[in-house]
Amino acid sequence: MEKLNGQSADVVADNIDQLKALFPEALTEGKIDFDTLKQLLGGDIDEREEKYGLNWHGKRRARQLALTPSTGTLRPSPEESVDWDTTQNLMIEGDNLEVLKLLQKSYAGKVKLIYIDPPYNTGNDFVYPDNFQDNIKNYLELTGQVEGGAKISSNTEASGRFHTDWLNMVYPRLKLARNLLSEDGVLFISINYRELAHVLRLCDEIFGEENFVGNVTWKARVKPVNIGEAKYRPQGETEYVVIYQKSDKEGKFQPLYTGGVRSYPHEINGRKYRLTTILKSNRGANFRNTMSFEIDGYAPPDGQRWQGGEEEIKRLNIEGYLEFRDGTPFKRYYEDEEGAEHDPFYCFMESDWSSTSEAGKAELNEILGNDHGFDTVKPTRLLKTLIQSITNPGNNEIVVDFFAGSGTTGHAVMAQNSADGGNRRYVLVQLPEPLDPENKDQKTAANFCDQIGKPRTIAELTKERLRRAAKKVKDDNTLFAGDLGFRVFKLDSSNIRAWEPNRDDLEQTLLDHAEHIVSGRSEQDILYELLLKLGLDLTVPIEQKPIAGKTVHSIGAGALLVCLSDTIDRDAIEPLAQGIVAWHNELKPAVDTRLVFRDSAFADDVAKTNLTAILQQQGLDDVRSL
Known part of the structure; x- marks a missing residue:
């Protein structure tokens, strides 16, 4: 019976497996023989000491950070969700780097569109952890969920590492984001002039220059900007949307086909x-x-x-x-x-007010009132244009935004689905950054959270916008019967206890680790961690059934069967195994079924072995414990 641990997908191991499949002779005793690999690659090796590229202090560490597995999990929060039982949308609270790691198994190669509006590096509008020794602990301290000495830092030009810190923040996130895209998937990045050149160089490296699609300029504002003493300088009326495709294997990125892609019911x-x-x-x-x-x-x-x-x-x-x-x-x-294709981006340089950030803020004012605390907000028209340009309304395609902010992307997905009858899904990630009512820049947002009776974090504003935006979409189109809900998940340490031996008292350590589940975690917490660890969608249906006095869960119509009972003695082995087999035969899953049991539940190794043997005799070979 294989033992599950509390780590996310091992990206390094996956990379080695891919190399092994392509160049088996380049691996010796599980290690890569670089000399052999160089010979196999012929002349396509650049060993020059000086070569073209973007380098900065910390790049190697940032790359390693993307490869380090997460020891966290995503804990479900049905009480904060909307239509938990039926929705396919996700709103995840957490550090997006850790969340991206946790999504690797379940969503790798399944996302059609990623849109991000990362901090523009203006000097005071993004926070980042200073210490990555323990990412989850550091995250919980940073967001005030546990006590600790973590410091929230702003990226000021006075630090001497203004661009370096920003690059170290965004680089590992883009590396992980690429893995989530389908082969015909596309990444859109909103950015201004400060980091535009760096974003282009980063994405050239991560996606390949051949997968650069374009850099769209859009008119972000119509009203003149109050620039004080710099009133005679050019005003920053425009911003950019950088576009990269995952691969050209499925054909080059195309603007919207208003004939073949759309549905005409x-x-x-x-x-x-x-x-x-x-x-x-x-x-x-x-x-x-x-x-x-x-x-x-x-x-x-x-x-x-x-x-x-x-x-x-x-x-x-x-x-x-x-x-x-x-x-x-x-x-x-x-x-x-509508048979001919047209460029959907024509609207970006119009003087039309509805395409601007000013319109985005007005939209948010209409939904949340004027005291929400967001100064700059992307308009839903911008996001709807991007969504239409690459997604098919009827294919259940996934749209991801891991810098969710006020939730414009989720709002735009719902609004576009309402407009064309689509069934697109969204996955949003937002750091629950604490809001300080004593901070003049955060006071308004903190007060808004007090008004709605929610904790003072940006993620609470995101969720509230999604709730109210869903109501507005329904009010604007009462005939729309699509998905207007979302499931809330929150980043936390793994439910599976890590092995932390006390060398001064190993006997007590063994006793402490007899139970592998962290105290205080619910069955639902554990079930959703299993989905992440075994690569299942976080919105798959879950059923439960009593069998031999134990509760057994069926996840994904029998793709995963889980029993988390505290005790499974020898007398229960036979009826439990036979009941599971009978239910499996009723479900008739389309894929091989995996089974998971609580390791500490078995009276002894004999009971565990007997249960495994009975299940395997009936063709259920993949049996694991935690």
Whole structure:
């Protein structure tokens, strides 16, 4: 019976396995023979001492950090979630570096789109741990979850390592993020001029120069910036979105195909078409009362207006592009008229207010009120454009953002699904950075958390935005029946006790470690750690059934069967094993089933061996303990 430990995927071991598969002769007694490997690679080795690339102090350590397994886990928090039992979306509180490590087995190669808006390195807006000796302990101290001496640091130019610290923060995260992308997946990075050149060099190294897709400039603001004494300098009205693809094996990245990719579920007179909303909120800088006129006796309700002027909407109605369903107007888009591809990024350089950060803040003000504490917010239109450009509405594709901030990406996924009937999923990660009401820069956000009765952290603002954004999406499209929930998980130390011997009292150490599960952890905590360790999606269905007086859990329709009973004596072995076999035969899983038991539950090794033997005789060979 194999023993499970509390570590995440071992990236180094996976890399060695891949090398072994490609070049078996380059490994001797489990070690890489570099001389042989160089010979096998022929002339494709660059051994020059001086070569082109981006180097900085700490790069080797940052690379090693990405390769070091995590000893953490993600603990479920159903009470803070929305539609826990049915949702496919995730909101994870934690240090995104550790979370990315923990997601490696379950989500490697499964993510279609990653969007990140990392700190722009302005000198005071990102925190990073100073000590990586124990990442999980350091994280818990940093976020105030345990007492300790960890210091929250800002990356100031006075430190002398302004760009270096930023590079050390972002490099290992990008290394791990690439592993999550599918072969046809794409990474989008929002960035400004300070670190643009560094991001391009980093991604060239991590993704390969051949997988650079483009650098889109977008008009981030319309209003002039208050720049004080520097009023005669060029104003920073634009920012950038850097785009890299995982690989070109599936074909080069393409802008949106408005024909082949989109779904056209409706048909009239032999023409297939799709529907999108023709109404929008009347809040914002562009609202005009003249856009609340009547069409065929219908006028938009309070709080909404037409997406266009009266002449345009009347033309659409006359030409058969307007359709009313349950009293709500929609616009038809016919498949035969949308056959050609077009560049979805054209809107980025428009002067249209709805594409700017100012619009993003106005959206957030509408949802959370004016006192949320976020100064700069990406607009959902920006994110919806990126989402449309690479994802297919009906393929259950995953969108990841591990610098979630106010939660714009989750909001945009829900809004885009509502617009085109999609079933995309989101995974957001946000550090629960503490907010200090005595800090003038954090006071507003801390007070907002007090108002909603939540802990003073940025992650609480993210969750609250998602809850309210879901309600707004539903209010804006009452016919939408898609996923508007999310499961909350929180980073913590592993549920599986690490071996920490006391050399002065080994006997007591053995007694202390007889139980391998950390005290105070629930069965649900352990089940979800098993999902991570065994590579299963965190939203797979979980059932439970009493068998021989024990509770057995079926995860993923029988892909994993788990019994975490405290005691399994010899008399229970036969009925428990036979009951598990019978349930397995009912479930008929499409993949080989893995079984996990609590190691300390067995009365002795004989009981454990007997249970394993009975299960293996019935074809259930993968039996493990923790």
